[in-house]
Amino acid sequence: MRAIVSVVGKDRMGIIAQVSGLLFSIDINVMDLSQSVMNDYFHMIMLVDMSNCARKFEDISAALAALGAEIGMSIKIQHEDIFNAMHKI
Amino acid sequence: MIDRSAILETNEMIDKDNFDVRTITMGISLFDCIADSGAGTSERVYKKITESAKNLVSVGREIESEYGVPIVNKRISVTPVSLLGKTETDFMQIADALDKAAGDCGVNFIGGYTALVHKGATTSENAFLNTVPEALSVTERLCSSVNAASTRAGINMDAVKRMGEIIKKTADLTKDRDAIGCAKFVVFANAVEDNPFMAGAFNGVGEGDRVINVGVSGPGAVRRALERCGADADFGELSECIKKTAFKITRVGQLVARQAAERLNATMGIIDLSLAPTPAVGDSVAHILEVMGLSSVGAHGSTAALAMLNDAVKKGGLMAGVYVGGLSGAFIPVSEDAGMIEAVGRGSLSLEKLEAMTSVCSVGLDMIAIPGDTPEDIIEAIIADECAIGVVNNKTTAVRLIPVPGKTVGEKVEFGGLLGTAPVMAVNKFSPAGFINRGGRIPAPIISNRN
Known part of the structure; x- marks a missing residue:
């Protein structure tokens, strides 16, 4: 299963390292990444592969949200199908 | 490949425009x-x-x-x-x-x-x-x-x-x-058998044992899309814009319905393409009509604006859903829509105008508080009028009126949650008793003879 991780918030050092570190620790592989900083505002979207991850989706979602709260960012993970459904025919 | 703009658009619709799936309803x-x-x-x-x-x-x-x-x-x-x-x-x-x-x-x-x-x-x-x-x-x-x-x-x-x-x-x-x-x-x-929305949902006699019907929503997303069209866009452009947004919203409903049916071991019934408002700021059907150019909903032009909205929602949604049914269209409840409540407060929206608007919306006179001393025959006459609109136009219409004991025009009733706040609206007080008390059945209109 593939998912999209979105990270939004005020830019600071080490965001990519911390998010990808958490994903690595639970066997989620980052397949693609798009990131930008505009006016100190950080925005990152990651495409990830969860097929080797044994954890429940809601637990992963909670762990990312908790990391987000810790580093002052909004982090969420969504199954990629919602984007495919809305934007591809 | 990451399509950055698609992801941003989806998440903006969810985070900023109150886009949600309004209900997963299991018919049993x-x-x-x-x-x-x-x-x-x-x-x-x-x-x-x-x-x-x-x-x-x-x-x-x-x-x-x-x-x-x-x-x-x-x-x-x-x-x-x-x-x-x-x-x-x-x-x-x-x-x-x-x-x-x-x-x-x-x-x-x-x-x-x-x-x-x-x-x-x-x-x-x-x-x-x-x-x-x-x-x-x-x-x-x-x-x-x-x-x-x-x-x-x-x-x-x-x-x-x-x-x-x-x-x-x-x-x-x-x-x-x-x-x-x-x-x-x-x-x-003309009640439908697969409506997922309350209070009118029931599992019709033609339905199976366990069915999943999903109602989507998203007035806020439609409003934002129309705002982006700008004040100079003509009706063709507005219609296209609504269709595209309705398509995206409905595709999510379709995805959710399929997943829910599979995980609950149920048949996938229908997607209801309704635009269902909530009292939350930015989740109003009335505000969509105002973005189209009306200074306040209820103004002359409201019926035309709603007709176009309702039609475009259906056209956009139909291609996105495999099975479309339920009520499918724009709901115009009063207490559940911040824009409708404001319009009643500023005197632009009357019961009579709402009745006209129900001829082109998905359902009818919905969540309207009226004075508690309104006689039964006036309530029955309001229902008869609404039924006539439904029967003659071959569409679903409905009436959900709340005669609030002890309250009168100008007062408000707080229901809380999704049911919202209902301003008590004036009703025409001339008696319809002689008509209502006749009894019997008003025959089916000529359009019913279609065989």
């Missing part, structure tokens, strides 16, 4: 629960519902978490209860069982305390109708509906004649809670 057939006694039937009803829908809420939450789109309500609809019993005692026992089953499944509303009497009522159905006010006053989650007219049968005016009494009695029995019982009772013309 109760025909196989009919036993020799009301008590026996009730026992089977409770068992079947709690077994069928035990995972409804948890599966809803699971899908919500995986796709990151809020699923506001998880609800249950059942076979019209008037077909399951004979006596008033039978029906009250079933009402209790339904309420308890809904509570134990963790859902806030269960629909289907329903009678389909558009042509005539049986002895059992008349007994059932007698129980509606009490059933709504002693239960918390039960929703009730009556189909009093259809394009094929005409308007059963004998049934309509009973509705005023039922609504007033329900208001009286729940007067300590601002007549909230009336917010859970709706009178239909």
Whole structure:
């Protein structure tokens, strides 16, 4: 299963390292990444592969949200199908 | 490959425009629960519902978490209860069982305390109708509906004649809670069998054992898209913009419905393409009409604007959903829509204009508080007018009126939550009694002869 991780918030050092570190620790592989900083505002979207991850989706979602709260960012993970459904025919 | 703009657009719709899936409703057939006694039937009803829908809420939450789109309500609809019993005692026992089953499944509303009497009522159905006010006053989650007219049968005016009494009695029995019982009772013309929205949801007689119907929403997303079109866009551009947004919204509904049906071992029924407002800021159908250029909803032009909105929503949604049904269109409730409430407050929206707008919206006069001293025959006449619009135009119409005891025009009623705040609206006080009291059935219109 593939998912999209979105990270939004005020830019600071080490965001990519911390998010990808958490994903690595639970066997989620980052397949693609798009990131930008505009006016100190950080925005990152990651495409990830969860097929080797044994954890429940809601637990992963909670762990990312908790990391987000810790580093002052909004982090969420969504199954990629919602984007495919809305934007591809 | 990451399509950055697509991801941003989706998440903006969810985070900023209140886009959500409004309801996953599980329709459950109760025909196989009919036993020799009301008590026996009730026992089977409770068992079947709690077994069928035990995972409804948890599966809803699971899908919500995986796709990151809020699923506001998880609800249950059942076979019209008037077909399951004979006596008033039978029906009250079933009402209790339904309420308890809904509570134990963790859902806030269960629909289907329903009678389909558009042509005539049986002895059992008349007994059932007698129980509606009490059933709504002693239960918390039960929703009730009556189909009093259809394009094929005409308007059963004998049934309509009973509705005023039922609504007033329900208001009286729940007067300590601002007549909230009336917010859970709706009178239909051309009721549909697969509507996922309350208070009018029931699992029709033509439905299967366990069906998932999903209602999507997203007035905020449509409004934002129209704002981006700008004030100079012509109607063709506005229509295209609404269609594209409705398509995207409905595709999510389709995805959620498919997933829910699979995980709950149920048949996927339909997607209801409705734009359903909530009292939240930015989630209003009235505000969409105002973005189109009306200074306040209710102004002349509102019916045309709503007609275009309703049509474009359907056109965009139809291609996105495999099975489309339910009510499908724009809802125009008053208490549940911040823009409608404001419009009543500033004097631009009247009951008469709302009636005109119901001829082109998905349903009808919805969640409207009226003075508590409104006579029964005036309520019945309002229902008759609404039925006429539905029957002649071959569409669903409905009436959900709340005559609030002790309140009059200018006052407000706070229901809270999704039911919102209802300003008490003025009704025409000239008596329709001589017309309403005639009895019988208004014959089906000429358009019903289609064979």
